[in-house]
Amino acid sequence: MMLLLGGSGYVGRIFARRLSDRGLDFQAISRRHYDYTRRDRLIELIDQTRPSFLINAAGYTGKPNVEACEHHQADCLLGNAVLPGIVREACELRNLPWGHVSSGCIYNGTRPDGSGFRETDPPNFCFRSPPCSFYSGSKALGEECLQDADNVFVWRLRIPFSNRDGPRNYLSKMMRYDRLLEVTNSLADADEFVDACLHCWQNRVPFGIYNIVNSGAVSTGEVVQLIRTHRKISRPFQFFRDEAEFLNATSGVPRSSCMLDNSKLIRTGFPIRDVREAVAEALQTWQPER
Template sequence: MVVLVTGANGQLGQSLQFIAENYPQIDFVFCDSKALDITQKEAIALVFAKVKPDFCINTAAYTAVDKAESEPEKAEAINVIGARNLAEVCRDFKTKLIHVSTDFVFDGTQKTPYAEDDTPNPKSVYGLTKLEGEKAIQKVLNEYFIVRTSWVYSQFASNFMKTMLRLGAEKDSISVVNDQIGTPTNAIDLAHALVQIILKTIESPEINRYGVYNFSNEGYCSWFDFAQKIFEYTNTNINLQPVSSTSYPTAAERPKFSVLEKLKIKTVFGIAIKTWEESLRNCF
């Protein structure tokens, strides 16, 4: 079985490379943006013709949340047009698409975890383009998996955890916002979940499991709580101060509460999900 992974240099792409040896039954083909530019449909088709993938995991995305506010065309090219291009080529080659999306499709005003069928209402260019990418896929394909996730971190690429570790080594005191609530997601756990979706689909193809799913680790916290655990688990001695989001104005509005409900993916695919604290500890 051949699985093509786009965005191979991102943290999820690198996490999939890290776990690939655990799945010898899958022939993974990893493509970074140079090997496969999803904004170019003809280029995608050439790669698909050569590789003939059974599944495509799309981890390629424009994820610079604040920069997207001043670069909406670039965000749209990758997150919307790129997603549509992949969907159309997947349709032509009868490849099953697994597309990774985000909690930023929600506005964060809800008080309970967001389920897959809750109404999206993105408040940023990034969130809007990711939602439009989801819609583009749904227009082209009947059989797809869209997996929304949140607060992704790992030992790879750039992310909040690595920023905190760097600041912890450089500074005696830092401030982190404590009024945005969500769930940190270890990219390794997300990578395993995406592969489980593939294995279950192959195992029982007669069962229709296609659709939209949420995946993050279990539990929730603020960015301040997340930073606190990072420093606790790494025995970093630093003066950590909680502050309001108003102290750190950003170009893009963040959801205040973006916890995702995971009952559907646990039930349909039998995926056991670790708490965010356990998974963070495992990362170290």
């Protein structure tokens, strides 16, 4: 049996669906019913349920986007920086292996040679390397709390998308925003991300940090072109002139735009798709929100 923390959230629900689809036994835990953010309660929960693995898909992301983290800093620090440390302590005490959903947003840009950041690269979009958003800073602190931990996977997700239309889906956002920021990013098909996380545990790959994104990176303009082609949308898409105009028009919170190297994941035998192929397929099989 696996414990799933944060199973009520966007990422947690995808874990729940994929676990159910595979017939894997799990219990999704919500703070509403059980306060897993308290170390003593989490240890009690582990003792009562005796799981073989724990998935931490809990955290504070801000709604509708990370801008909200600037105004809810305590919740953000609790969910993203403190909670991973609490889960670590509880899991270490009970010798329970686990996985933590982190974010690639602790980086900005590329490595100096233009390649994607590797798991060994220090974050460059965080409180220790400003500027950054409060969200990114809090996620990097969360990873610091897990440094040198045994028995944990740190799964870095980045800009999830899927074929299911909705306010958290990056492709839906690109179709709904009035104006778009032209940047280049690594992205992750949300289902593929979860499958890769489950692959790590089920195939007992070595614990540690994994960048879990589709291969390559894609610009906003390329995504728009794929949307035009596969969704047959002919209306014009408006773009911000540059990042300064984006920051002026929104609430001034900088975003991470970055490329991540996923070769460590690929070496474990997980066949992750190229980002353009994955985006195209999501758009071809699009399920509009009702």
